[in-house]
Amino acid sequence: CRLPAAGRWCFVAVVPRGNRVYRDRADFFMESDEWLLSRIRLPRHLLMELCNALEPQLRRETRRSNALPVPVQGCSTLGFLATGTFQREIGDRSGIPQPSISRTMPAVLAAIMSLSERYINFPSNNDQQTGIKRDFYAIARFPNVIGAVDCTHVGMKPPSINDYAYINRKSYHSVYVQIICDARMSILNMVARRPGGTHDSFIFQNSNVGHRLHQGALHGQSHLLGEHRTKNLMSATSTALTRRCPAGGTLLYSPEKTCNIILACGVLHNIALANGVPFADLQPVDPMSRDPWPQAPHARALRRREDLIRLF
Structure with missing residues (x-):
């Protein structure tokens, strides 16, 4: 490129951006009921029903690839509520970073609270x-x-x-x-x-x-x-x-x-x-x-x- 004020040329090295690396996300529905009860306090069939009920509020329209599925959002928050452990540990179990847990939790809590009139x-x-x-x-x-x-x-x-x-x-x-x-x-x-x-x-x-x-x-x-x-x-x-x-x-x-x-x-x-x-x-x-x-x-x-x- 040429600097207009000095009339000199300079060279800028352009480093190609590497591909983003995504962690493998957990599929909680593949786990046994015993595993789910010990970590989320709900068996598989109830988790599926709850995620279906929460989906209208948690599903987001986005142009980005690899968006967080509703089951990952819901089960990660339920895992935190069930165990009280740190969000980073929940993220490691779910295969998503801790900031994602922090961002999705308020929406999941609001969606669960919206069911209070039913239950x-x-x-x-x-x-x-x-x-x-x-x-x-x-x-x-x-x-x-x-x-x-x-x-x-x-x-x-x-x-x-x-x-x-x-x-x-x-x-x-x-x-x-x-x-x-x-x-x-x-x-x-x-x-x-x-x-x-x-x-x-x-x-x-x-x-x-x-x-x-x-x-x-x-x-x-x-x-x-x-x-x-x-x-x-x-x-x-x-x-x-x-x-x-x-x-x-x-x-x-x-x-x-x-x-x-x-x-x-x-x-x-x-x-x-x-x-x-x-x-x-x-x-x-x-x-x-x-x-x-x-x-x-x-x-x-x-x-x-x-x-x-x-x-x-």
């Missing part, structure tokens, strides 16, 4: 509530229970904004998650958006289910069984508090992404439970002490509890 539903009519009451009664002869409610802390890294609000009673940062389940341990409702410093009774009273119950969504003498002290909820006595089982480990993500991970796991839990997938035994942990109640117990809840105690 997580609080009983809204008398027939649904009657079936749940029957299941609870079969366990301990306790009548009219349509759900059990409690909260648990999921540890997370300190957020960059308002980190003090996420410090819980054991002095670590967490998201405080409220879960309502039926007698079969299926999740009926899940609230995963409150900082760890929030009181559990505040979460319930300001939740969608709390508002619905206040407006009379329960039929007959129906009630929830839990430790909050509010109307339409049967609280435990001081000598019968249940043990908590907080999730182990710490999520190294922002509060928003941490909440999305928790909600996606709730959907996957119900999918697995509905299809008879066996769950690994949970290791017990030390229970977390309770804060004093911010307000006096509701008189109606106390009367209902005493009436039930007299029945036994």
